[in-house]
Each structure stands twice: as C-alpha cells, then as structure tokens.
Amino acid sequence: MISLNELWFVLIAVLFVGFFFLEGFDFGVGMQSQMLPKDERQRRVMINSIGPFWDANEVWLITGAGAMFAAFPEWYATLFSGFYVPFVFALFGLILRGVAFEYRGKAQTAGWRTTWDLSILIGSFLPPFLLAIVFASFIKGLPIDGDMQMHAAFFGDIVNVYTVLAGLAVVLMCNIHGLLFTALRTFGELQERARRRARTLLLPTGVLLLAFVIMTYFQTDIFKVRGVLLWAIAALGLVAFLLAGYFSKQKRDGWAFAMTGAVLGLSVISVFVGLFPRVMVSSLGEAYNLTITNAASGQYSLKVMTIVALTMLPFVLGYQIWSYFIFHKRLSDKETLEY
Amino acid sequence: MDTVMLSRMQFASTTIFHFFFVPVTIGLSFIIAIMETMYVRSGNEEYKRMAKFWGKLFLVNFAIGVVTGILQEFQFGMNWSDYSRFVGDVFGAPLAVEALLAFFLESTFIGIWIFGWEKVSKKIHLLSIWFVAIGTTLSAFWILAANSFMQHPVGFTINNGRAEMNDFLALITNGQVLVEFPHTVLGAFATGAFLIIGISAIKLLRKQDVSFFQKSFKIAAIVGIISSIGVAFAGHWQAQYLVKTQPMKMAASEGLWGKSGDPAPWTVIANIDPENKTSTHELKIPYALSFLSYSKFSGEVKGMIELQSEYEQKYGPGNYIPPVRTTFWSFRIMIVAGMAMIFITLWAVYLMRRKKFDQPNTRFLRICLSGLVLPPIANTAGWLMTEFGRQPWTVFGLMTTERSVSPNITPGQVLFSLITFNGIYAALFVVLIYLFVKVVKKGPYTVEEESHSTDPYNKKKG
Numbered sequence: 001m002i003s004l005n006e007l008w009f010v011l012i013a014v015l016f017v018g019f020f021f022l023e024g025f026d027f028g029v030g031m032q033s034q035m036l037p038k039d040e041r042q043r044r045v046m047i048n049s050i051g052p053f054w055d056a057n058e059v060w061l062i063t064g065a066g067a068m069f070a071a072f073p074e075w076y077a078t079l080f081s082g083f084y085v086p087f088v089f090a091l092f093g094l095i096l097r098g099v100a101f102e103y104r105g106k107a108q109t110a111g112w113r114t115t116w117d118l119s120i121l122i123g124s125f126l127p128p129f130l131l132a133i134v135f136a137s138f139i140k141g142l143p144i145d146g147d148m149q150m151h152a153a154f155f156g157d158i159v160n161v162y163t164v165l166a167g168l169a170v171v172l173m174c175n176i177h178g179l180l181f182t183a184l185r186t187f188g189e190l191q192e193r194a195r196r197r198a199r200t201l202l203l204p205t206g207v208l209l210l211a212f213v214i215m216t217y218f219q220t221d222i223f224k225v226r227g228v229l230l231w232a233i234a235a236l237g238l239v240a241f242l243l244a245g246y247f248s249k250q251k252r253d254g255w256a257f258a259m260t261g262a263v264l265g266l267s268v269i270s271v272f273v274g275l276f277p278r279v280m281v282s283s284l285g286e287a288y289n290l291t292i293t294n295a296a297s298g299q300y301s302l303k304v305m306t307i308v309a310l311t312m313l314p315f316v317l318g319y320q321i322w323s324y325f326i327f328h329k330r331l332s333d334k335e336t337l338e339y
Numbered sequence: 340m341d342t343v344m345l346s347r348m349q350f351a352s353t354t355i356f357h358f359f360f361v362p363v364t365i366g367l368s369f370i371i372a373i374m375e376t377m378y379v380r381s382g383n384e385e386y387k388r389m390a391k392f393w394g395k396l397f398l399v400n401f402a403i404g405v406v407t408g409i410l411q412e413f414q415f416g417m418n419w420s421d422y423s424r425f426v427g428d429v430f431g432a433p434l435a436v437e438a439l440l441a442f443f444l445e446s447t448f449i450g451i452w453i454f455g456w457e458k459v460s461k462k463i464h465l466l467s468i469w470f471v472a473i474g475t476t477l478s479a480f481w482i483l484a485a486n487s488f489m490q491h492p493v494g495f496t497i498n499n500g501r502a503e504m505n506d507f508l509a510l511i512t513n514g515q516v517l518v519e520f521p522h523t524v525l526g527a528f529a530t531g532a533f534l535i536i537g538i539s540a541i542k543l544l545r546k547q548d549v550s551f552f553q554k555s556f557k558i559a560a561i562v563g564i565i566s567s568i569g570v571a572f573a574g575h576w577q578a579q580y581l582v583k584t585q586p587m588k589m590a591a592s593e594g595l596w597g598k599s600g601d602p603a604p605w606t607v608i609a610n611i612d613p614e615n616k617t618s619t620h621e622l623k624i625p626y627a628l629s630f631l632s633y634s635k636f637s638g639e640v641k642g643m644i645e646l647q648s649e650y651e652q653k654y655g656p657g658n659y660i661p662p663v664r665t666t667f668w669s670f671r672i673m674i675v676a677g678m679a680m681i682f683i684t685l686w687a688v689y690l691m692r693r694k695k696f697d698q699p700n701t702r703f704l705r706i707c708l709s710g711l712v713l714p715p716i717a718n719t720a721g722w723l724m725t726e727f728g729r730q731p732w733t734v735f736g737l738m739t740t741e742r743s744v745s746p747n748i749t750p751g752q753v754l755f756s757l758i759t760f761n762g763i764y765a766a767l768f769v770v771l772i773y774l775f776v777k778v779v780k781k782g783p784y785t786v787e788e789e790s791h792s793t794d795p796y797n798k799k800k801g
Contacts, residue, residue: 052450055405059442062409066435069416073427080416080423081745087417088756095406095763099770102402106774148424149747297428298503308436316443323447326458338453 004302005292008071009279011309012064013272019060020128020170020268021261026050026057028178030097030124031171034117036179036197042190045331047101047120047339049185052327054101056320058094070305074148074295075279082142082150083134086158090130097123105339128174129167133158135271136166136212139220141283148290150280157283162219165212172205173264180248180257187330195248198256202245209241209263221281222274229273237266343744345753346418352757354726355719356764357411360404362718365479365524366531367397368472370562372465374555379465389555390468392783393535398453399774403767405446410760412438418753422733422743429495429504430485433511437481445474479527480520487515489734490725491584502737518580522573525566526721529680530714532563536687537711538779540704548782557691564684571677575631582632582640585735587650588728590643591663592670593628594618599640603628608671613663616644654736661730669723676717683710 002010029050037043069076080087096119104116137158144150152158179198183191213234217223223230244259275281279295282288296302371390378386412434415423423430448470455464488494494509495502504510539556542548581589593599594611596618605627609618626636643660650659683706690696690703729735733743 048454052454055446055450056443058409059438059446062412062442063435063438065412065416066431066438069412069423069427070431070435073423073431076416076427076431077420077423077745080413081418081420081747084417084745084748084752085755087413088752088759091410091413092759092763094409095767098406099402099767102398103770103774106399107777147746151747297431298498300507301428301432301504304504304507305432305435309439312439316439320443320447323451326451326455336457 004299004306005071005296006277007306008067008296008302009272009276009292012067012071013269015060015064015067016272017265017268019057019064020264022057022060023054024128024174024261024264025177025181025257026054027124027128027171028174028176029181030054030120030178031175032178032182032194032197034121036182036193037190038193040113043117044105044337044339045186045190045335046182047104048335048337049182049331051101051338052323055098056323058098067305067309071297071302072279072290072292072295073297075290078144078148078150078280078290078295079134082144082152083158085154086130086134090127093123093126093130095123096120097127101339105337125171129171132167132170133163135268136163138280139216139222139271139274141220141281143284144280144282144288144290145284146288148288148295162212162215165208165215169205169208169212170264170267172201172208173260173267176201176205176244177257177260177264180244180253180260183248183253184257185330195251195253198248199245202241202248206241209237220274222270226273226276230270233266233270233273237263237270240266340750340754342748342750342753343741345750345757346744347740349418349753349757349760350414351726352761352764353407353410353414354722356768357404357407358718358722359715360400360407361475361479362523362527362530362714363400363534364397364404365472365475365527366529366562366566367393367400367534368468368475368531369528370531370535370559371397372468372472373558373562375465375468377558379461385551385554388551388783389558392551392778393555394452395778396534396538396775399771399778401449403771407764417756418745418748419733419743420745420747422738424501425738425743426488426502426734429488429492429502429510432504432507433481433485433488437478437485441474441478441481445471445478448474476524479524480516483520483523484511484513484516487513487519489732490519490729491515492734492737497737502734514580515584518573518577522570522577522721525569525573526714526718528566529563529570530718532559532566532684533680533710533714535559536563536683536707537709540707540710541779542782544701544704544708548784551783553696556687557696560684560687560691563680564688567677567680567684571681574677575634578631579634585729586641587643587646587659588661588666588724589632590641590646591661591666591728592724593640594621594663594667595640595642596644597642598645599628599642601629601639602626602637603632603640605631609667611664611667613660657731657739659731661728666724666728669720669727673717673720673724676713676720680710680713680717683707683713 029046033043033046037046065076065080068079100116100119100123104113104120137152140162142150142152142157176198179194179201182194183198186194240259240262244256244263247253247256247259277292278289279292280290282290371393374386374393375390377383378390415430448467451459451467452464452471455467459467488510491513492502493513494504494506496505497503535555536559539552539559542552543556578589593606594609595606596616602625604623604625606618607622607624609621611618628640629636629638632638632640643663647659651657686703687696687707731739731741733740
C-alpha cells in the first residue's frame with residue numbers, strides 16, 4: 001500500500017498533467033489565434049473552438065494549487081511566496097486572458113478587438129512560460145533555508161538559461177498542441193494552415209526539448225536519483241514526439257494531438273518522478289529539502305481529503321468528458337460565434 | 340509602509356473587488372435558472388429571451404468573478420505564507436474541496452450553457468444552469484467554512500506549532516458558518532434581484548420593451564423580498580452568535596467602551612474617539628442592543644475596555660481592540676442599506692398585489708434604480724465589519740495578522756503587485772460598466788440576434 005502522502009503527491013501530479021494536457025491546447029490556441037488566421041472570421045472560429053472548455057481547463061490549475069495547500073501546506077507556502085514576482089505576472093496573464101475571451105465579442109470596434117486580442121496573446125503566453133520556469137527550477141534547486149523560506153533572486157535563481165529554455169520549450173509545445181486542436185475542430189483552409197504550421201514548428205521545438213533534456217542531465221541530480229525510470233520516460237517522450245510528427249503528416253489529427261499532449265504530460269511526469277519523494281529541492285543542502293513528509297498535512301486531514309477526492313473524482317471526470325463529447329463536432333459555417 | 344500593511348491592503352482590495360462580482364454571480368445564476376425553468380415548463384419564448392438577456396449581463400460579471408477568484412486563492416500563499424503554514428492543514432481542505440466540488444461543476448456547465456443552446460436538449464440545458472447555480476452556492480459554502488474557521492476556530496488541535504484538523508465535521512458544522520452562510524447567500528440572492536430590479540426600472544422609465552421588463556421585475560421582486568427579509572433574520576442570528584464567540588467585535592461595532600448597562604440600548608450614531616476610549620454625541624435606542632444580542636429585552640453586553648483586560652490576561656500584553664470607527668460605521672451602513680432593500684421590495688410587492696404595477700409611477704421606479712447601489716454597499720460593509728472587527732487576529736485567538744505575513748517578501752514586491760492588480764481592477768471596472776450599459780441599451784431583442792450573426796463586421800441594426 002502506498003501512504004497517503006504518496007497518494008497526494010501522485011494526485012497533485014495528475015492534476016498538473018491534466019492541466020498541461022488540457023489548458024496546454026487552449027494556451028496554444030490562444031497564442032496561435034493571434035498569428036495563424038488570415039481573417040477575422042478564422043480568428044473567431046479558433047477562439048470559439050476552445051470556448052466551452054478553457055474555463056474548466058483552468059480549474060485544473062486552481063485545484064492543483066488547492067490540493068497543494070491542503071495536502072502540503074509548506075510546499076504551497078514556500079512556493080507561492082518564493083515565486084512572488086513570477087506569480088504576479090502569471091496571474092496578470094490569467095486575468096487578462098479570462099476576461100478577454102468573454103469580452104472581445106461584446107463590442108464591434110476595431111480598437112476594442114485589438115485590445116482583447118493583445119490580451120489573449122499575453123495571457124496565453126505568460127502562464128505556461130512562467131509555470132514551466134517554476135517547474136524547471138523545482139528540480140534545479142532553489143535557496144530554501146532551515147525555516148523552509150525561499151529567498152530567491154529573480155534573475156539567476158528563478159530566471160536563468162536552463163529555466164528559460166524550459167519555458168520556451170513548453171510554450172512552443174503548447175503552440176503545436178493548440179494548432180493540432182484547431183485542426184481537429186475546424187475544416188477547410190484554416191485546418192490546412194493549422195496543420196502546416198504545426199509541422200513547421202516541430203523541428204525547432206524538438207531541438208529546444210532535446211537541449212533541455214541534455215541540460216537537465218548536467219544541471220540537476222534527477223537522472224542520478226531516478227536513472228532508469230527517467231531515461232524510460234525521456235525515451236517515451238521522444239517516441240511520442242516523433243509519432244506526433246508522423247501522424248500530423250498523415251493528417252490523422254486526433255492521434256497527433258494525443259501525442260503532443262503525451263509529450264506535455266510526460267514532461268510534467270518527469271519533473272514529479274525526478275522530485276519524488278521531495279517536493280522542492282533546496283540548493284543550500286539536502287537537509288533543507290521539502291519532502292512529502294516534512295511539508296505535509298496531518299494524517300487525519302489527508303484521510304478526509306482522500307475520501308472526498310476519490311468520491312468526487314469520477315463525477316468530475318465524467319461530466320468533463322461528457323462536455324467534450326457534446327462539442328465534438330467541427331465548427332460549421334453556420335455556427336453561432338460567441339467571441 | 341511595511342509588508343504587513345501593504346499585504347493587508349492587497350488582501351482588502353482583492354477581496355472587496357472579488358466580492359463585487361461573487362454575489363451577482365450567485366444571485367443572477369439562481370434567478371436565470373428560475374426564468375429558464377419557467378421557459379421549459381411553459382414553452383413561452385419570452386422566458387427564454389429573459390434567460391438569454393440577463394445571461395449576457397451574468398457572463399460579463401462572471402468573467403471578472405472567476406479571474407479575481409484565482410488571485411484570491413493564490414494570495415494566501417504569496418502574501419500570507421506563514422498563515423498558510425500554520426493553518427494549511429485545516430484551512431486548505433475546504434479550499435481544495437471547493438475547487439473539486441464547485442469550480443469544476445460551475446466552469447464545465449457554464450460552457451455547456453453558453454455554447455449548448457442548439458446542441459443539447461432543453462432539459463439538459465436547463466439542468467446546466469441549475470448546476471451553475473448550485474456550483475456557485477456550494478463554492479460560497481466552502482469558502483465561508485474556511486472563513487468561519489478564521490472567525491471561530493473549531494475542529495483542530497495545536498501540534499508541532501501548527502493547527503491540525505481533527506474533526507472535519509466540526510469544521511463544516513461550525514456554528515459560525517451556519518449563521519454566516521445563510522446571511523451571505525441570501526444577501527447574494529438579493530444582490531442578483533436588485534440588479535434586475537434596477538435595470539428593469541431604467542427600461543420601464545424609458546418605456547422600452549415594457550412587458551419584458553415588467554415580467555423580469557416581478558420575478559426579481561419576489562426573489563428580492565424573500566431574500567432581503569431573510570438576510571435580516573440571518574443577520575440577527577449571526578449577531579447573537581457574535582456576542583458569544585467574538586464579543587470584542589460586537590463591542591467595537593457598537594462603539595461600546597464600558598459596560599452597556601442592562602437592558603442595553605443600541606447606539607444609532609456616535610462620535611467615536613479611539614484615543615481616549617470614549618464615545619460622545621451618542622443617539623441610543625433603548626433595549627435594542629439586548630434584543631440584537633440575546634433576542635430578549637434584557638441582558639448586558641461587555642465593553643471594549645473590560646474585554647481588553649480579559650484578553651491581556653488570556654493572550655498576553657497587546658492591543659486587542661480592532662479599528663473601532665471602521666467596524667462601527669460599516670455595521671450601520673450595512674443595516675441601513677439592508678433596510679432600504681426591504682423597503683423597496685415591500686413597496687414593489689405591494690404595488691404588484693394591488694395590480695398597480697402595470698402603470699408604474701416614476702418616483703417608485705427612480706427609487707428602484709437607485710437601489711442598484713444598495714447591495715454592493717451592504718455586501719462590502721458587511722465584510723469590512725467582519726474582517727476589520729476580527730483584528731488584530733487572522734485566526735481568532737490563535738494567530739495575529741502581523742505573524743501571518745510572508746517573511747521572505749519585500750515591501751517593494753507587494754507594492755508592485757498592489758499597483759498591478761489595482762490597475763487591472765480599475766480598468767476592468769470601467770470595461771464592465773461600459774458593457775453593462777451597452778447590453779442594457781440594446782435591450783433583449785437585439786442582443787439575441789447579434790449572437791447569431793456570423794459576420795463579424797455586420798453593423799446592421801437588428
């Protein structure tokens with residue numbers, strides 16, 4: 001049997017995998033909706049394709065943070081106060097993005113649209129970029145002292161070549177993921193454009209990802225701690241990545257989309273596997289690491305939460321999958337466009 | 340200014356701004372669900388148009404509620420990390436449950452509701468707005484359960500220098516949440532109702548789409564009268580609970596320095612002097628404070644000076660008196676706004692009963708229009724009283740605000756976030772008003788056609 005602490009570590013990992021898989025594509029659609037379409041109609045179709053989903057996708061992040069708070073309060077406290085400035089920017093992005101989707105279609109002037117389009121671009125870029133930086137610095141290690149307080153310099157500890165590389169790789173990955181989603185939900189010229197762009201982005205993204213894996217080998221201890229397992233995940237990631245390229249060439253958009261989602265998911269998994277049983281690595285010495293034991297809530301709390309989570313999760317997953325089923329058809333020409 | 344002060348400003352501005360939108364979301368989703376139920380039951384398209392029209396305003400409001408909610412969750416970790424470390428074991432659970440139980444429900448079904456008009460059956464569509472309404476209300480319950488722990492901590496033990504949960508049931512049946520939840524949620528229903536009443540009044544004054552807005556007005560007036568009277572009753576229970584659990588907050592909200600005397604009179608207005616610990620120019624209603632506190636016309640209420648010395652013995656030296664003026668006046672502002680709401684809805688229902696509503700008089704409608712500002716005032720004042728009145732504690736009797744703040748953030752960082760977020764709040768507020776005016780001006784008939792238009796440059800009037 002695994003302990004409750006381990007179970008919650010896994011559950012939080014699952015929530016973040018879900019978040020990057022799901023919100024990954026709507027971040028990508030958000031960014032690409034500002035670069036891909038050739039006219040306003042195509043742009044609206046793209047934004048509408050994520051209309052029914054993006055809000056619920058974002059809740060995966062909110063629930064992930066909530067689960068951290070409840071199961072590992074020290075992790076939550078160290079993380080959110082330690083990354084204060086990056087989180088201000090990420091929140092800034094999330095706020096802009098949320099209202100932009102809702103508001104851009106509510107008035108007709110060009111200036112109005114341009115403002116919200118810019119908000120969608122910023123809001124879809126900042127959160128994945130910054131969250132990737134946060135996750136990368138988890139495994140690289142941060143100056144966390146004996147009181148579990150993190151005193152990190154913005155440039156250097158948080159923003160450095162390694163973490164920015166992770167940020168860019170994830171952002172590009174989200175773009176491809178979003179383009180493939182667009183290909184899945186539309187047809188005609190827009191679909192063709194999306195497919196083509198997804199394929200052009202694959203090569204540079206692959207190079208960035210590879211560079212990141214190589215740097216991870218030298219910059220972190222995770223390959224030493226979890227050698228075989230991590231190599232296996234990296235190999236799976238490589239296979240998924242290549243398959244994504246193959247399927248998109250074959251125009252099998254569904255499979256290609258699943259594969260880019262797998263790459264994003266595996267990236268998150270590799271971070272969590274590399275961390276375990278730590279939740280944050282201290283660069284000041286092993287003794288200062290936050291782990292699933294010293295950062296956790298009491299057993300009673302974990303037990304209560306486990307009961308609630310395991311009872312609710314099937315329903316939550318059920319109606320979310322159902323909502324994807326309701327809106328599974330490609331957007332037609334006669335569609336009501338909300339945004 | 341130091342980190343504590345700036346973080347308090349950050350918390351206050353985020354919470355107040357967030358709480359402009361939450362009650363509207365709860366109230367409107369509930370009333371829209373009622374309208375759509377009437378549509379599904381009667382088949383009358385007018386009700387569908389109502390759900391859609393008020394739905395437009397609902398969505399504009401909902402968007403800001405959602406995005407500021409994320410901030411609300413994150414700021415505990417960002418600005419109050421020592422608080423989060425101390426109570427995360429207890430406080431984190433309701434927050435996590437809220438996300439799992441309420442946010443997923445709300446966000447998934449709002450998607451189905453907006454985009455599903457032609458994609459799912461009428462009944463499923465109706466079910467989705469009810470799920471949204473239930474989701475928002477559930478969310479309120481869990482967040483208030485968390486807040487109630489801060490007001491009146493229960494279900495925990497102190498272990499290794501932090502609060503650990505030992506009774507989840509006690510946490511969610513906390514006496515505090517049992518009085519706070521009905522008060523807040525009924526207030527939210529009233530908020531939604533008054534939004535519809537006020538906007539309908541504008542349209543009726545201009546004689547636009549009269550039948551549509553009369554119908555809307557009537558539905559809202561019925562929800563409004565039930566909820567605004569309900570709020571007053573729930574508030575009365577809450578006051579009684581307050582006397583027992585947080586007597587200092589009660590004394591501060593009365594500006595009561597010494598003993599009240601028995602029976603205790605209620606101070607209507609007073610000039611409060613916190614430096615000399617006295618109040619002058621008091622206007623009092625005899626017996627009323629006894630009734631407010633104990634539901635009978637006798638009984639004494641403790642004053643702040645006595646409580647201060649009690650607290651010093653219990654918790655050690657320190658100042659345990661909250662900002663008295665803020666607590667005192669926000670309590671009164673809340674009550675006056677609440678009374679005005681009851682008055683307006685009573686008047687409305689009276690007119691409806693006497694069948695006089697179909698030729699509404701201008702004066703009445705103008706008053707209804709000005710009623711738009713009452714709920715936000717009452718809601719904000721209520722929270723100011725609750726949160727200011729609890730100072731210097733974040734968790735009553737356990738942890739002070741000063742100790743709760745993140746020790747590793749700098750005043751500069753907090754100032755930066757304060758400016759960033761308040762800048763966004765201000766901008767969003769302007770945008771919201773602009774969109775509200777726009778939707779209302781267009782009225783229910785054009786709005787519907789516009790959403791069906793597929794040509795983005797279609798400027799033809801519908």
